[in-house]
Amino acid sequence: MGEDEELVRVEGLKKYFPVERGFVERLLTRRRRFVRAVDGVTFGIRRGEVLSLVGETGSGKSTTGKLILRLIDPTEGRIYFDGEDITDLRGEELRRLRRRMQIIYQDPYASLNPRMRVGDAIAHPLEIHGMADREERREAVLEMLERVGLVPAEEFYDRFPAQLSGGQRQRVAIARAVITRPEFIVADEPVSSIDVSLRASILELMMDLKEEFGLSYLFITHDLAVAKYISSRIAVMYLGKVVEVGPVEEVFRNPAHPYTRALLAAVPVPDPARGLAPVELKGEIPSAIDIPPGCRFHPRCPEASDVCGEREPEMVEVGPDHFVACHLYS
């Protein structure tokens, strides 16, 4: 299992969703088809780190996050949390685990009950986990409201989500996520739906809370500039697989996988990959139902050779703590 400082580890993780079939299709064939949303992923998240997970839409980032939190069940593979295999936890054991790991979604408006007062929404996880009585809960929530910058706390406690701005709502979602003092948070595009001018302050809040509460994050984002700002390591996902993972500085300076180079070339990032020929990303991401054989990136890869269509590349180490799955390096 390796590094004992790892808080989370996934090994060979897969999630296949069965494709709904029409009536005629059911008559014609017994064959079931699957969306291979996550298709064999292995990585760790170290205690106290922010690991960013980046990749185009549909690459399996959110599904990976939900699998780790055990919000959905894997098709294959194992999930470890704090050294314990949590893949098959059920019932009370799973419930107890839940307060140690939380999620922050992209759209706080969708994740907050519009009829629930802000204070009650933040108190809710404490109530579910039986962590405090009514009076203690109120105290804890007021303290937390203040901590996330929603002051005067008494006033915010009684408001409804519709009475808040997008940034304020995300602060509520963050407060609700940390109120049980979790060790690990999956943040799934937490600033993507927030006005650009407010993003930095939300990211700063998340970093402050990380230090204060000793949190570790899996930070899912489309935005490479955000990933660079917030994370210590970055994992690049393509069509259900992690194709490159390494320290964020190193991956930005020496992106090894052609897909990573294409992503970096496509986005205006401060300090882009210098000295490397930009890779143009051609075409759309293929359907996760019909994944290309061999290296799944080969139909779009300008550097593909014969072997790429035949054999799937293994992860190899190309620098300190920097791994890539590409035949150019094996």
Ligand SMILES: Nc1ncnc2c1ncn2[C@@H]1O[C@H](COP(=O)(O)OP(=O)(O)OP(=O)(O)O)[C@@H](O)[C@H]1O
């Ligand atoms: N419940 C589901 N049933 C069927 N297919 C699903 C389900 N959830 C996700 N998928 C499919 O799995 C693939 C991966 O989806 P996922 O949401 O994990 O991607 P993502 O990287 O988070 O994308 P985005 O950046 O758009 O959020 C997609 O093809 C998606 O359509």
Ligand code: SF4
């Ligand atoms: S294995 Fe081949 S197709 Fe895949 S990224 Fe590397 S060079 Fe491109």
Ligand SMILES: [Mg+2]
């Ligand atoms: Mg997603």
